[in-house]
Amino acid sequence: METKEELKKLILDAWKDGYVVFASIEGLHRQKLEEFTKQPLDGMLYDINRDTGTISTFLDDPKWINDFALTKLLEYYYNKCKEYEKSKTK
Numbered sequence: 124m125e126t127k128e129e130l131k132k133l134i135l136d137a138w139k140d141g142y143v144v145f146a147s148i149e150g151l152h153r154q155k156l157e158e159f160t161k162q163p164l165d166g167m168l169y170d171i172n173r174d175t176g177t178i179s180t181f182l183d184d185p186k187w188i189n190d191f192a193l194t195k196l197l198e199y200y201y202n203k204c205k206e207y208e209k210s211k212t213k
Contacts, residue, residue, distance in 0.1 A: 145171045164201045
């Protein structure tokens with residue numbers, strides 16, 4: 124198992140190379156950001172454990188409030204981007 128510093132370096136180095144690192148029950152995953160973002164927003168939020176269902180299981184942790192706010196912001200901007208893309212194809 125990596126130390127906190129090793130983990131931080133792994134994540135930041137991956138980011139510099141265009142990858143996003145996220146944790147799941149199976150361990151750490153590394154995926155090109157461009158590929159990761161090709162899936163629907165619900166899939167991305169699920170992969171990073173920030174979907175509404177997962178967040179609502181952590182109501183005892185005050186951090187859930189910011190996780191929920193972030194999720195809603197991402198949904199808003201995701202939908203705005205989709206609307207913009209749609210308007211450009213007309």
